[in-house]
Amino acid sequence: MKVTDVIVKCLENEGVDYIFGIIGSEMLDLADSLSKSRQIQFINVRHEQGAAFMADVYGRIAKKPGVCLSTLGPGASNLLTGIASAQLDHSPVVAFVGQAGIERQHNESHQYVNLVKLLEPVTKWCTQIKASPTVPAVVRNAFRTANMEKPGATAIVLPENFSAQMIPNEPLKVSPVSVTVPAMESINSAKRVIEKYMKPFFIIGNGVIRQEAAPELRMLVDNLQSPAIHSFMAKGVLPEDHPQNFYTFGFNENDLVLPGLQEADLLIVIGFDFVEKLPKDWNKKKIPVLHIDSLPAETNEYYPVEVELVGNIKQTLQLLNQTSLPQKPWEPSGNLKEEIKTVYQLNSESGNMTFTIDNMLHSIEMHTNGDTIVISDVGAHKVSIARTYQPKKPNGLIISNGLASMGIAIPGAIGAKLAAPEAPVICITGDGGAMMNMAEIETAKRLGLSFIIIVLNDSMLKLEVQQMDKKFGESYGAAFLNPDYVKLAESFGIQGRRAQTLVDFDAVLKEALESSNEIFLIDTALEE
Template identity: 70%
Template structure:
């Protein structure tokens, strides 16, 4: 059996369902082997960056490692942004990359560059197959590392001269990743720490979703009755109406939650990833910290850890919930929840304008609670992080680690393949939309159904605001757009340009039966 046949067997053994990528000369044998698989669907995309974004979002939602594929040189370089995004957003991803044969890796050679070194800072592990017989071990290690806390991206390069080599190896067994739980002494120390303070404030991170610890966390919060807030990527863990829900923190401007956190005397930080925002932005008072996470705390003067519960979050909270904790019921002064709702425009319609906040209110009101909203990066991401209130966890997907534009349209493909029965709504600015708009053809070819909302204002709105605040004028942040409705139609996709909020409401109420692009013109092109 040739090496690439064995590699595909190893991928099947890992439960891989989809591989997103573009074939090149160096990956022809792998493509041939994939064509014989009855378990894996190869999704040929229009750009390698789109492939990585699809694998990223598919990995987040399926809880499996998403897989992307490229050839050497420019193909590998095009993967970098998506691979780096998966690493910083802690999405499990495995990249398979063709490479020049070993015989020409020591000279200046056509399209050759050291991909392993290129991807080292963008991955948890980057390696090249040096011995064909090691393929089963390398694939098993790659998937294990990609899924292990904290999840992230892994890259394996395959030299072309090995691809067709005959080997007799078979896949290695897939075994569960060991889960640890804090010992009794640590749990008792955490209990004593909570008992010591009167005003704990709970910070919820995306690790709670990754480790399937939502119900255990809600039980903990209900028992303690202390206020709690979410990072951007953790939104939806607490129901919007939960009395301890102080919504979202992590904003550079007008972060209304900080007033409540500053009144606390202890921060209980659960599954929070520093990549979303460093503690010096939200713990300026250097309040003591109870750290609950699969990994030990990072050393930081603004993160003064008094106690650490290191281990599986779900099992840690189960153990903590068995302790008889004293209720720590308190509320920040000044009816802070109401202030946050006003500041963040939560459930507060502003007349009948087609602004992003009103669009989000319509999505909340007229779409099923299992709807997945995918946000691209831009000014609208901040609005979504503030205003939008998903009713369930893992129903709002955004890039907040690398915070990279262009993820939303290809990410919607990954989301729909991971969650075929759930409606998907992609919200993107015009800048991010055109970065990977070609993947609309991929989605149409696959027969997927989802909704794309393009915020069409002919500018990079966030940078316009920042430049005006800093310099009083702008430069290099405006452009001209195509007619998005006609552009969508050229892909065989339905394009609509609603003029009123009522028209948009009618569109959103309709069940998703095809891909629909909604062009929301918020400012006439200049």
């Protein structure tokens, strides 16, 4: 059996259903081996960046590694942005990258760059196959490492000369990653810390969603009756109408919850990734921290850990909930929650019919059910979505907030739809991000997928325009021209509509949601 046949057997053994990528000369043998698999569907995409974004979002929702591949040189470097995005957002991804044969790696050679050195800074683990019999062990380690907390990206570089070598090896057994929980001594220490302070404030991070600990987190919040906030990527853990929900934090400007946070005397930080927002930005008063996470705390002066509970978050919270914790009800001074709701425009019944992104988001909330997955691209609209949109469940809103790379929304919608075929999927993208990976609409159409694409059409990089206007009084280098998106949609063979008012959008969104078996693009021209 040749090496690439063994790789495919290993991938089947890992439960892989899809591989996203573009085949190049160095990966022809792997393509041939994949063609014989009855389990794995290879999805040939239009750009390697899109392949990595698809694997990223697929892995986040499916709770198992998404897999992508590319050839050497430009294929590998195209993959890099999506791999880095998965790594910083802690999405499990395994990448297979073709490489020149070993015999070409000692001298200057066509399309050869050291891919291990290129990929190492943006992966948890990266290696090059150096001996064909090691393939099963390498593949097993890549998947195991990608899945372990905190999840991330791994990469296997496959030199061309190994692909067709004959080896007898079989896949290694897939064993579950062991789950650890804190000792009861630590649990009791955490209880004593909670008893000691009068004004705890919960900070909820994406680790709560990754480890499926939302029910246990809600129980803890209900027991203590203390206020709570979410990071961008943790939205949906608490229901919108939960009395202790103070919504979202992590904004560069107008982060209204921070004064309330600074009134706390204890921060209970659960599953929070510093990549979303450093503690120096939200804990300037150096309030003591109860750290609950899968990994030990990264301590510094703005993150003064008094007690830490390290282990599986779900099981840790189960143990903590069994300790008869005292109630700690309190509210920040003033009418902070109502102020946040007003400024962040969380009230969908204001009667204001201006076609703003906030009203557009309220329309989406009104017409969608709890299974809907919304994917936000990166730009000014991401901030609005993080403030205003309230998902009805964990992972109901997918935001890239680590690398925060434009272009993730359309390929991400493909990954989301493959991971959750029955869920309605809506991606919201600015015209800058849309044009980066618009070609993947062809991929989605070819696969027979259905989802909604909302393009915010203003012919500019709006966030950069806003920032330059504030700093310099004018903007430069951030404007461009757009195609006719409706005609572009039709050229892909999908539905395209234009919405120029909120009434238009409401009607078109209903039509799009009813067209559940096709891709539907809505071109919007929002009012300022």
